[in-house]
Amino acid sequence: MPDYRLMKRPTLPVNTPLVDCSPPEVRSQRRRLRACHECDWISALPPLASGEKASCPRCAHVLVKRHRYPAQRSMALAVSALIALLVAISFPFVSFSVSGVGNRIELAQTATTLIAFHQPIVGIIVIMTIAVLPAVYLLSVIWLQFGLLSGKPLSFSRDIARSLAHLTPWMMADVFIIGALVSLIKIAGMADITLGVSFWGFCVFAILLLMTTQSIDADWMWFSLEGEPLAPEGTQTGATAASQHLTGCPTCGLINALAPGQKSRCVRCHEKLHPRLPHSLQRTWALLGAATIMYIPANVYPIMTTTSLGHSGSSTIIGGVVELMQMGSWPVAAVIFIASVIVPVGKLLALSWLCIAVQRSDRPNTISRTKLYRVTEFIGRWSMVDVFVVAILVALIRAGALMSITPGPAALAFGSVVVLTMLAAMTFDPRLIWDAPKPSSTASTHSHPGSH
Ligand SMILES: [Zn+2]
């Protein structure tokens, strides 16, 4: 109902038509325009059938992916994932026994044991990324889709929908599965391992969670929640949004006009708007510097200490890889080496290079630089594998002097490297790759004269 929607959004001018009644040839000029998040290019979305997607003509970034029955699909997946999570936290996760002595753990103990060993921050990171944030996400999806299916969005729907995209990169159930497999292979030769119901429940949960995040059609969801306000008059396709004093909303995709020198918010979803992320390069450099510094203790200090038959030995990240190679577990050694060395170091180098490259006066290889940025953003969370391995082994291997594992200070240092490099990738604005650099100030294209 148009009247109902108008009452819900006091920030929109009352005379803004929500449904465009103008003739189609005029309508195509201003309706369903999107500015690419990665290169700022404005293009008009074509009508999409289910299963189709629309990509940016300039950088090939996927703008919209259409699903059949989007609300029902997300709802069904989210409910199933939540049930699988309940199973995963209610039953024994995994148990081990060596010479008749053993231990059985539940999923939550991977975090609580770390807290008991004075690693509260690592423990909180583990429980947040594998259970708490996914649960919040799934409940939010159910809340939103229930409202959409019943024809009347529930309260706080707009704020909840806005937070969904921010939560997604911090959910790491799939990475935890790899961590669990690595841990089990690591101790398989030394002890008997039994997988509990909860282990399989968690695997199902991780897959369903991934499918739920993939099923979210943000474009359709925002259209259903808040309608589709028109793009500002005179918006041109085939040019960048910044060159027309416009910007695409990072959350709902709507094109908004920017008043120069003023803070503005999206008229549809109320997300904060910037022509480019503020101080993107400075912030990225600062986070990269902090991550580089933290990477030193992460490698110098032991990540865990193993006590076996009264003899105890500490191992660093690299030491763990060498041990695995000596045991003959080449594939696992490769997984840990890639996740803990190649990915974080590669990410630090790639982001540093991108920061330097956007400040150069030429801009060749924009496509390959954008691809490099996408890879960097995608792989960052997989570094968390080693932190999860520590969490699982410390909780599971507790048989006193016979065999036990305690966490080392490198766990916190390495966890912070992962978080800092993820934040660095988020603060880097890929649209800078496409901007023609200014000779004087290259940090932001629309810097306010009074600020620096
Ligand atoms: Zn693009």
Ligand SMILES: [Zn+2]
């Ligand atoms: Zn928006």
